[in-house]
Amino acid sequence: MTLAEYIATFVDPEFKFENLPFKVEEKLFLKNDIITNYNKIEDKIYFLNKGVCQLKLQKNDEDKILDFFFLGDFFSSYSSLLLQKPSDVQITALTNVTVFIIKAQELMNVYQHSLLANKLGRVATERLFLKKVKREKDLLTKTAEERYNDLIKESPEVILRIPLKNIAMYLGIKPESLSRIRKRLLT
Amino acid sequence: MTLAEYIATFVDPEFKFENLPFKVEEKLFLKNDIITNYNKIEDKIYFLNKGVCQLKLQKNDEDKILDFFFLGDFFSSYSSLLLQKPSDVQITALTNVTVFIIKAQELMNVYQHSLLANKLGRVATERLFLKKVKREKDLLTKTAEERYNDLIKESPEVILRIPLKNIAMYLGIKPESLSRIRKRLLT
Numbered sequence: 001m002t003l004a005e006y007i008a009t010f011v012d013p014e015f016k017f018e019n020l021p022f023k024v025e026e027k028l029f030l031k032n033d034i035i036t037n038y039n040k041i042e043d044k045i046y047f048l049n050k051g052v053c054q055l056k057l058q059k060n061d062e063d064k065i066l067d068f069f070f071l072g073d074f075f076s077s078y079s080s081l082l083l084q085k086p087s088d089v090q091i092t093a094l095t096n097v098t099v100f101i102i103k104a105q106e107l108m109n110v111y112q113h114s115l116l117a118n119k120l121g122r123v124a125t126e127r128l129f130l131k132k133v134k135r136e137k138d139l140l141t142k143t144a145e146e147r148y149n150d151l152i153k154e155s156p157e158v159i160l161r162i163p164l165k166n167i168a169m170y171l172g173i174k175p176e177s178l179s180r181i182r183k184r185l186l187t
Numbered sequence: 188m189t190l191a192e193y194i195a196t197f198v199d200p201e202f203k204f205e206n207l208p209f210k211v212e213e214k215l216f217l218k219n220d221i222i223t224n225y226n227k228i229e230d231k232i233y234f235l236n237k238g239v240c241q242l243k244l245q246k247n248d249e250d251k252i253l254d255f256f257f258l259g260d261f262f263s264s265y266s267s268l269l270l271q272k273p274s275d276v277q278i279t280a281l282t283n284v285t286v287f288i289i290k291a292q293e294l295m296n297v298y299q300h301s302l303l304a305n306k307l308g309r310v311a312t313e314r315l316f317l318k319k320v321k322r323e324k325d326l327l328t329k330t331a332e333e334r335y336n337d338l339i340k341e342s343p344e345v346i347l348r349i350p351l352k353n354i355a356m357y358l359g360i361k362p363e364s365l366s367r368i369r370k371r372l373l374t
Contacts, residue, residue: 057327064327064328082313111306118309121309122309129316132323135323137253141251
């Protein structure tokens with residue numbers, strides 16, 4: 001889904017790209033590039049045009065993956081941006097990635113007066129909220145195997161483009177446990 | 188924090204209550220009243236004027252508390268409302284509670300044209316998102332004792348107004364474990 005399709009689908013069916021109320025800059029990140037690093041105060045929001053990204057939380061020595069992002073997702077170290085505090089997460093490109101970059105400072109200015117920008121900000125944040133709540137409920141009620149099944153059903157590209165050890169880190173299990181789950185599902 | 192103060196603080200410093208772009212109806216719930224029940228499609232958003240509420244997820248026989256709400260919080264079975272699906276959570280009053288009720292259908296209509304409503308919806312959703320992300324990170328990186336400490340620091344009213352077994356359900360531990368934590372902290 002392109003940004004224009006996103007806005008036409010979720011915000012305004014009449015939307016045309018030339019009516020976008022803020023500038024976007026297209027940028028390429030290479031596989032393994034760091035997009036937002038730990039301790040940086042986030043100053044951008046990204047719209048993913050191609051590729052897969054991950055968002056990682058540092059926990060002592062053991063990292064936790066909190067999110068994967070795909071085509072048509074907005075992403076950002078959003079808590080850092082909203083609170084203007086150093087980021088406790090790191091966003092990296094898992095593949096070569098192209099994004100639209102929206103500068104937070106410009107967006108905040110546009111939010112003062114633009115109905116479209118506020119609708120888009122509201123809807124995009126609603127979708128981020130839904131994703132977080134779903135993850136919280138799933139972690140509390142489903143087994144790792146059920147959550148793995150959901151993941152490949154919702155995002156079949158996951159298994160193709162994300163290393164197994166990263167999927168295990170997202171599910172909160174050891175890579176060996178994920179291998180056992182996959183073997184069970186294949187037989 | 189009143190609704191007018193909330194909007195003046197987070198949305199528009201010039202805001203006056205008579206400019207509210209949608210109707211609110213004040214309502215009293217008694218302690219233990221169900222505000223939104225399982226399987227209902229949520230059609231309201233609440234602003235909490237007085238008291239404490241909780242949001243609970245049913246998991247087989249064992250319930251999980253996902254959220255507490257206090258004075259100045261917006262709350263709702265928000266995933267149900269946004270997706271128009273039956274609620275998998277239940278919201279109840281832990282004390283006598285007064286709320287402002289906003290009808291979702293009216294809000295959706297007002298969202299079409301009102302800059303203020305969209306700003307408010309965006310900001311309120313940003314704050315709900317921040318709370319969810321904080322909870323996810325805390326569950327992954329902090330012990331139950333650290334999370335209990337945070338809870339009483341951020342919301343001192345928690346320990347005064349919420350039964351211990353509910354706090355334990357929120358922290359994801361047994362009531363006996365919470366009693367041990369509290370004894371340790373008092374000595």
